[in-house]
Amino acid sequence: MILNTSTWQRPTLADEHEIQTRVGAMLNDIRERGDIAITEYSERFDRFAPEIIELKPFVDYQLAPALAEAIKLAATRIERFAKKQRDSLTEMQFSDEFGEYGQRLLPIENMAAYIPGGRFPLISTALMTLIPARIAGCVSRVALSPSDHPALLAAASLAGATKFVRIGGAQAIAAAAYGCEWLSRVDMIVGPGNAYVAEAKAQLQSRVRIDTVAGPSEVLILADGKQNVAWLLEDAIAQAEHGPDALAVVASNGRQWLQMFEQSLQKNESARALAERQQIQLVFAETKADLIEFANRFGAEHLMLCHEGIGVETIRHAGAVFIGARSPVALGDYLSGPNHTLPTVASARRSSGLSVLDFLRVQTVQTIRNGSVLYQAAAEIAEAEGLQHHARSLRLRMP
Numbered sequence: 001m002i003l004n005t006s007t008w009q010r011p012t013l014a015d016e017h018e019i020q021t022r023v024g025a026m027l028n029d030i031r032e033r034g035d036i037a038i039t040e041y042s043e044r045f046d047r048f049a050p051e052i053i054e055l056k057p058f059v060d061y062q063l064a065p066a067l068a069e070a071i072k073l074a075a076t077r078i079e080r081f082a083k084k085q086r087d088s089l090t091e092m093q094f095s096d097e098f099g100e101y102g103q104r105l106l107p108i109e110n111m112a113a114y115i116p117g118g119r120f121p122l123i124s125t126a127l128m129t130l131i132p133a134r135i136a137g138c139v140s141r142v143a144l145s146p147s148d149h150p151a152l153l154a155a156a157s158l159a160g161a162t163k164f165v166r167i168g169g170a171q172a173i174a175a176a177a178y179g180c181e182w183l184s185r186v187d188m189i190v191g192p193g194n195a196y197v198a199e200a201k202a203q204l205q206s207r208v209r210i211d212t213v214a215g216p217s218e219v220l221i222l223a224d225g226k227q228n229v230a231w232l233l234e235d236a237i238a239q240a241e242h243g244p245d246a247l248a249v250v251a252s253n254g255r256q257w258l259q260m261f262e263q264s265l266q267k268n269e270s271a272r273a274l275a276e277r278q279q280i281q282l283v284f285a286e287t288k289a290d291l292i293e294f295a296n297r298f299g300a301e302h303l304m305l306c307h308e309g310i311g312v313e314t315i316r317h318a319g320a321v322f323i324g325a326r327s328p329v330a331l332g333d334y335l336s337g338p339n340h341t342l343p344t345v346a347s348a349r350r351s352s353g354l355s356v357l358d359f360l361r362v363q364t365v366q367t368i369r370n371g372s373v374l375y376q377a378a379a380e381i382a383e384a385e386g387l388q389h390h391a392r393s394l395r396l397r398m399p
């Protein structure tokens, strides 16, 4: 079935309220009963107790040579992108007749990265979260994951994790936010995860800094009438592979091309099943302008721009843009370089994907040498506010 941009609505997430309530109860319980509760939840949901795994040097994991090389290539490319990002941010200083002013960029010192491992061990997420943190200068970089897959451990080691704790789910986020036997309380937790992980991050935001809450993964593919149907169909199926909530929307202003796409989809058993569950959706736009408007309303996590008539400058709301059919999201997932931890469910309208910026804080600095005029003006405002000691503090310094 081909939908229309004017009537399309994002599918609502199932069980949202129930997950909020359940995670809220888990967090309260962990706050009250601490490590005992953390261990109980791990044993109940994962059938193991949390443990610290000592990381070995990357080479000691003896991965298959092709995989080892691929992980090293990914790490190099992710690190290069992160370094360029770091270099694009500058400290700043200037002076005027009264003094000097500036800003310093300081890293968050203690961070933890959640690396999903329930359904699949996300080797790439170890690189995508820990490398930018290292480049930003975070001192303590704890990896948290329910997976102890050797390639995931090797990737965490290569990315520079300073500790690895095998723990999953909301209890992992609580453990890092409150501190526990296995790790000290951290200042920041980043990384994607399932609905329990995301909800725990959202609820603990007042205690710990987080990156954006990543919900179910999604792609919006904008296509003109010239695109390779087989490639883009596989991209849609690949997106849905992330999980039962993942969504792939293929939108075009080429009606015939969409019909061709639908025919191919119907012939492909997995694609047909995904379309029946609304995980792959086809959407027709009357005009190119409608297509652009739709993309900006959608605010996709991943946007594949396979449309020669649409320039990236028209796309205001998307977490990461992949231009041209030779730039599939699956490549960005692993090793083109930009981060794969991205804002989902239209939050690209207000948030960015994970980057070196997330791990930095701005500290402002000021040195006043000769401030009489400024003391006078500030004292005027202080008096108007009724803050007499503020005014005195200023006037004492006047000649």
Ligand SMILES: NC(=O)c1ccc[n+]([C@@H]2O[C@H](COP(=O)([O-])OP(=O)(O)OC[C@H]3O[C@@H](n4cnc5c(N)ncnc54)[C@H](O)[C@@H]3O)[C@@H](O)[C@H]2O)c1
Pocket (backbone or CB within 6 Å): 042, 045, 046, 115, 116, 117, 118, 119, 120, 122, 125, 146, 167, 168, 169, 170, 192, 193, 194, 195, 196, 197, 214, 215, 216, 217, 242, 243, 246, 301, 340, 341, 342, 343, 344
């Ligand atoms: N947006 C992004 O950038 C991005 C990137 C990669 C992955 N992801 C998402 O990460 C998610 C990975 O999910 P996953 O489940 O495979 O791994 P996960 O590691 O996020 O979650 C597994 C943990 O969930 C907990 N859990 C399982 N069932 C539970 C229950 N009934 N109640 C409470 N806790 C429970 C367990 O403790 C388990 O360790 C996917 O949804 C994927 O789309 C998003």
Ligand SMILES: [Zn+2]
Pocket (backbone or CB within 6 Å): 238, 239, 242, 329, 330, 333
């Ligand atoms: Zn993917």
